[in-house]
Amino acid sequence: MTGFRGAGERIPVAAPDLSGNEERYVVDAIRSSWISSTGPFLDRFERDFSALCATRTAIGVANGTIALHLALLTLGAGPGDQVIVPSLTYIATANAVKYVGAEPVFVDVDPATWCLDPSRVEEAITKRTRGMIAVHLYGHPADMDALGAIASRHDMWIVEDGAEAHGAVYRGRRIGGLGTIGTFSFYGNKIITSGEGGAITLNDPMLERRARQLRGQGVDPGRRYWFPVIGYNFRLTNIAAAILCAQLERFDDIVARRRTVFETYRAALAGIPGIGIQPVAPWAEPAPWLFCVTVDAHRYGRTRDELIARLDESGIETRPFFIPIHLLPPYLHESQARHEHLPVTEELAARGMNLPTHSNLTEADVERISDAVRRGAR
Ligand SMILES: Cc1ncc(COP(=O)(O)O)c(C=O)c1O
Structure with a gap:
């Protein structure tokens, strides 16, 4: 998370909007x-x-x-x-x-x-x-x-x-x-x-x-x-x-700007084989935090981590999803002792990533990021 000044610069995954009072x-x-x-x-x-x-x-x-x-x-x-x-x-x-x-x-x-x-x-x-x-x-x-x-x-x-x-x-x-x-x-x-x-x-x-x-x-x-x-x-x-x-x-304004980023991503990423977008339940109005996609390596032609590396080379910072906590050293053994089985968690954690989302992003930035995702497909 760093400051972001606009076109041509490296795009951070997150940046605060401190432009009010x-x-x-x-x-x-x-x-x-x-x-x-x-x-x-x-x-x-x-x-x-x-x-x-x-x-x-x-x-x-x-x-x-x-x-x-x-x-x-x-x-x-x-x-x-x-x-x-x-x-x-x-x-x-x-x-x-x-x-x-x-x-x-x-x-x-x-x-x-x-x-x-x-x-x-x-x-x-x-x-x-x-x-x-x-x-x-x-x-x-x-x-x-x-x-x-x-x-x-x-x-x-x-x-x-x-x-x-x-x-x-x-x-x-x-x-x-x-x-x-x-x-x-x-x-x-x-x-x-x-x-x-x-x-x-x-x-x-x-x-x-x-x-x-x-x-x-x-x-x-x-x-x-x-x-x-x-x-x-x-x-x-x-x-x-x-x-x-x-x-x-400025809560409503900050959220509205982030929603515009979300809508631009949704439109620009639609139809790229193997790129999935975070589902929204019919009863939910999610908060637009970090835009999430999943990568089906078989259909996209590259793994999630390969896409992250490619975007990084193009000056676009992203984040993989969280590593499931039950697989981390302080929790692994006790989770195994309880015989926990969490296939959906493990699948999402392996495939998911966050794209840059903040209110300073222009439509052109989101198009540039989406384009880089599209060009990564094989
Ligand atoms: C789901 C969730 N819970 C708790 C926290 C912890 O908050 P903090 O970093 O302010 O301690 C975070 C992230 O920072 C989070 O994403």
Whole structure:
């Protein structure tokens, strides 16, 4: 992820759009001396982000990994508990389960959504299962009604990991308030960013009180320097919140620009043999995060990794999909011991890649990238 100045330059896979009031608000925060974790931008960010997600509240935290960690602590997940997670996601989703001493159990994804497959979740539930993390992968919402029905039957909570899906809509409802707690990342490659930053969203006032207390060292809200529980410093700064307030002012504009990039890709890549485009379920309005394609090496004539190398030579940066977490060293043995079988995850991880997606891309850039993909076919 780097700055991008336009035609002729190397095209990065992601780039932030900081062209609004970001600089002005950061200067305001510095001049006001509110640079730590209280200040007017923090309050405004929490109000504006909860409005976007249609939740009772949003709580700013230092990054998206901490948002997941705080969600699990707030829900009381701990040693002996199992938490169902997809394996096709960023490592933070599973690591957060480990941070609280619980065990992530991997379930395959649905080929129609690339998110947790509701038809495979129930068979992974044991007496120790407390909840699941539904990741809205690559901007596409998970099937929350189907997952919610399973959660109700088994008295489980659901954390929605919306790091890659700001503003995605599931059956007419924004993600973030569809499970028990929603989590978000504002890392520099996300739809809106503060460089590093995160948030949790929720509707339950009791969980809100617990989350705010855990975020702020466990202090009693009514009694200074009285710490009834062990808490954490998970706070977001007013400087980061200043950037996020400016990003939220332009949320609709940033999303609209990214949607135009998506539409141009869809049209320009249609009909290239062996190039598949991320499916969209009929009930989903995905967030336009990073445009995803899959490469069928047999039909395209080159593997995904060969295409990545060719695009790189043409000055186009791309990303392969995540390596499934159950195949990574900290998780491999325990996944094997549970006899996990995740064919859809492994297939997608081997074939999938992200093309450059950001609001600075012109139609000509997207045509140039699509053309390079087309010329790569054999
Ligand atoms: C699905 C998912 N969850 C969690 C995270 C972690 O967020 P952060 O990098 O802000 O800690 C990311 C990405 O960064 C992500 O893509």
